Amino acid sequence: MKLLHSLEPISALNKMTTPTFHDLGSDLARYAVDARYESIAADAVDAAKKSVLDLIGVTLAASGVEPVARTVIDMVRENGGRPECSVLGFTDRVPAAWAAFANGAMAHCLDFDDLTPWGAHASSSIIPAALAIAERRGGISGRELITAIAIGQDIFARMRCHVDWRKDWNISTVLGVFAATASAGRLLGLSHTGMASALSLAAMQSAGTMDVIYGIGGDLRCIYAAFSAKAAVVSAMLAEKGIVGTKTTFEGENGFFKTYFDNRFDREAMLKGLGRDFMGGSTLYKPWPAVGPAHSHIYATIQLVTAHDLRPEDIREIRVHVGDYHEIMCSPLESRRAPATLVDAKFSLPFLVAVAAVRRDVTISDFTGDALHNPEVLAMSDKVVPVADAAFDWKMELPLGQVEILMRDGRHFTQIGTEVPGSPAAPMSWNDIERKFINCAAAAASPPSGAQIEEMLQMVRQLESLDDVANLLRCLARP
Numbered sequence: 001m002k003l004l005h006s007l008e009p010i011s012a013l014n015k016m017t018t019p020t021f022h023d024l025g026s027d028l029a030r031y032a033v034d035a036r037y038e039s040i041a042a043d044a045v046d047a048a049k050k051s052v053l054d055l056i057g058v059t060l061a062a063s064g065v066e067p068v069a070r071t072v073i074d075m076v077r078e079n080g081g082r083p084e085c086s087v088l089g090f091t092d093r094v095p096a097a098w099a100a101f102a103n104g105a106m107a108h109c110l111d112f113d114d115l116t117p118w119g120a121h122a123s124s125s126i127i128p129a130a131l132a133i134a135e136r137r138g139g140i141s142g143r144e145l146i147t148a149i150a151i152g153q154d155i156f157a158r159m160r161c162h163v164d165w166r167k168d169w170n171i172s173t174v175l176g177v178f179a180a181t182a183s184a185g186r187l188l189g190l191s192h193t194g195m196a197s198a199l200s201l202a203a204m205q206s207a208g209t210m211d212v213i214y215g216i217g218g219d220l221r222c223i224y225a226a227f228s229a230k231a232a233v234v235s236a237m238l239a240e241k242g243i244v245g246t247k248t249t250f251e252g253e254n255g256f257f258k259t260y261f262d263n264r265f266d267r268e269a270m271l272k273g274l275g276r277d278f279m280g281g282s283t284l285y286k287p288w289p290a291v292g293p294a295h296s297h298i299y300a301t302i303q304l305v306t307a308h309d310l311r312p313e314d315i316r317e318i319r320v321h322v323g324d325y326h327e328i329m330c331s332p333l334e335s336r337r338a339p340a341t342l343v344d345a346k347f348s349l350p351f352l353v354a355v356a357a358v359r360r361d362v363t364i365s366d367f368t369g370d371a372l373h374n375p376e377v378l379a380m381s382d383k384v385v386p387v388a389d390a391a392f393d394w395k396m397e398l399p400l401g402q403v404e405i406l407m408r409d410g411r412h413f414t415q416i417g418t419e420v421p422g423s424p425a426a427p428m429s430w431n432d433i434e435r436k437f438i439n440c441a442a443a444a445a446s447p448p449s450g451a452q453i454e455e456m457l458q459m460v461r462q463l464e465s466l467d468d469v470a471n472l473l474r475c476l477a478r479p
Contacts, residue, residue: 101226119171305356
């Protein structure tokens with residue numbers, strides 16, 4: 001990856017004291033305001049629509065599966081306010097910012113939301129914010145929602161690919177707040193100046209360290225998208241009210257890129273094809289509710305135990321070859337083998353591989369009730385041994401993983417997880433995502449009826465023809 005500023009400080013031409021200074025925020029603001037539905041490539045339109053269905057589905061599932069979701073909803077209820085926007089999975093209607101917070105919290109709860117081919121989650125910030133603004137404002141067409149989401153997904157991917165991420169910041173929230181703000185501001189009809197101010201306001205709320213991801217025993221990894229989704233709505237609404245941001249948000253001497261990335265970014269690459277090439281078309285969808293870098297190991301395990309009909313009691317050891325990021329998912333090993341929380345389980349490579357070996361699948365039900373205490377899974381997890389292997393370090397695209405299964409009778413099987421379902425080599429189809437939505441909806445706190453589900457599927461399939469996207473939420477709210 002070429003990084004224009006990787007070896008030297010930001011150039012003199014980019015300094016705020018130079019009369020010709022032109023901050024990236026101005027370019028992104030102009031793009032977010034001026035982009036038109038007709039200019040969006042078909043794959044990016046398709047991705048935006050799939051992301052709406054997928055994100056609503058995983059949010060509904062979280063409402064009924066993850067206890068932390070109910071705690072968040074209780075807090076939102078206590079704050080009250082004007083009943084203007086829906087909380088998915090519940091009957092509550094709350095102010096737009098709180099709806100974005102509640103739905104954002106649930107959107108990533110199960111680690112089942114979409115992601116880019118390079119890791120990190122955009123839609124769990126973008127879509128809760130966009131739906132809240134759309135419902136609050138009313139009369140937002142499906143085409144306009146698609147456009148706003150495609151803009152947000154594009155901005156997120158461009159920034160994700162062209163900053164030198166050291167895995168020190170939680171990139172999903174640090175960048176997600178800007179992508180979500182662009183989408184929310186677009187739906188509010190902000191001017192160029194207003195959008196630039198909204199992005200500047202978002203910079204005040206761009207936050208999250210990787211301790212949120214790596215830490216054990218907490219709930220923050222579960223709900224982190226709540227903060228970026230709510231911040232996007234607040235930023236866009238403040239800009240709509242006339243609050244003015246700085247004009248040096250991203251590239252100023254004390255701006256975002258210097259503060260977060262030591263000016264290691266590629267401005268030219270971020271802007272190349274802006275308004276013509278929409279990178280959201282590369283969005284990936286998950287078949288399993290688990291952290292993305294574990295999917296290669298999960299798939300390799302499923303392939304081996306299925307192809308050779310390996311019974312759990314006959315397995316002596318499972319060796320997982322792990323790169324730099326995978327090692328974090330295995331450390332400390334004893335805690336990862338027996339995760340104490342649902343949140344930790346979805347980030348535990350030994351536990352996820354054990355589930356795959358025992359169940360030959362990984363589903364939502366593997367992270368509910370007493371599933372974390374299943375003796376067969378825990379016994380298998382104790383057999384999982386990480387083997388450091390730099391060949392599987394995370395460079396840019398999501399890393400692969402290798403699995404070796406050693407049997408008690410001396411047999412030895414090895415598999416690298418390639419062409420993983422949901423990956424660029426084997427993307428999920430509309431039918432796959434619809435089946436996933438149906439399964440997720442069934443797990444909701446208040447499951448929608450069969451008729452509601454069918455209506456939802458039809459509306460999202462034909463989203464570009466919908467006159468008011470608030471009908472998506474009204475459909476789910478009906479008794």
